[in-house]
Amino acid sequence: MQFFDKMHYFTLPLLLAAATLGPLAALARSGNPTEPTSTLPQSYYLQFILANSLQLGESCSWNDEAFRQAGMRQMRKFPKDSKESDQVFDSIVSNTVEKRRTFCVLKEMLVCDKNTATCVCGEVDVQVSLGVRYKPTDYVAELDANTGANVCRYSRGTACIPEQATTGADTFEAKCAQGLSCTYVKDGTTCTTASTVNYLVDSLQKKLTYEEYTEGILTGKMCQCAKEDNTGTDDNNNWNGRFKRSLSGDDDTYARAKAALLSPRVMEL
Secondary structure, eight states: OOGGGSGGGSOHHHHHHHHTSHHHHHHHHTTOOOOOOOOSOHHHHHHHHHHEEEOTTOBOOHHHHHHHHHHHHHHTTSOTTOHHHHHHHHHHHHHHHHTTOOEEOGGGTEEEOTTTOBEEEOOHHHHHHHGGGOOGGGEEEEEOTTTOSEEEEEOTTOBOOOOOOOOSSSEEOOOBOTTEEEEETTTSSBOOHHHHHHHHHHHHHTTOOHHHHHHHHHTTSSEEEEEOOOSSOSSSOOOOBOOOEEOOOOOOHHHHHHHTTOBTTBOOO
8 A cells, every 4th residue: 555545544734744745645646535435324323423432441342442443454454435445444333333332432542451341541543553562651541620530641752743723512632641742852842733744754755664654653753742841941942732633523424433433643534
C-alpha cells in the first residue's frame, strides 16, 4: 500500500499539512477511494454505537476487545472508504450486534485491559499501530476540575498533536495531564500545525518509510507532553500547546458508527 494511501488513518493536522503540498496531495488522491456506503439496516449501526459505551473502570470482555482490534487491523489493509474497507467494517458491526459485544469508549481514550477485564486509559488504534511498542504508561487518569469526573490524559513524554477545535455536543478533550503541555521536540516550542508540516517535510527529506514516519509521530518524536514552564526562567520555551478533539455532532448514523473506531490521536477524514 502506498505511503499516502495509508495516511487517512492518521492525525488530522498532519493530513491537513500534507494536503497543502501540491504534488503530495495529488499522490494522496491517486487511490481514488469510493464514497462510503452503508449496507446494513440503520438499526445495526445505532446498536454498534451503543455497544461502544463502557466507561472507565467498568467491566469489559477481552475477547470482544481482541475482536475489535483484529477488525481494525484488517480495515487498515485497504484505502479509506474503499469497498473492501467498508465490507470489513460492516462485518465488525454485524458481528458485534449479533453476538452482543460491548467495548470501552475508544474516543475517550479507553481500552479493555486483558489482565483485569476493566476499561483503563489507553488508545486501541495506537495499540494496533504500535503493537509491542505500545506503552500503557503513556496514559493516566485524573480528576477533571470542570466535570468532577475521572478522565484519561497523556502522561509526560507521550506523543501529542496541536490543539484542534471541538464541535458538537459530544466532546472529549484529549490533552496532556495537569502540569504538562504539548511541545515540538525539535526546538522546544509550542506544538502547532506548522510543526506537523515541518515534521512531514523532514520525514520526506530523510526518506523515511511510512512505518518509520508513523512510529515517529505515535512515539513522540514530533511532539510530546512536557512539563510546563510558567516562569520563563528555564532554558526551554514556555510550552502551552495542547490537543483538543471531539467526534463530530454529525447526525449521519453510519458516519458516527465508523467514528466509534477512532480515538483522539488517530482519525480518518
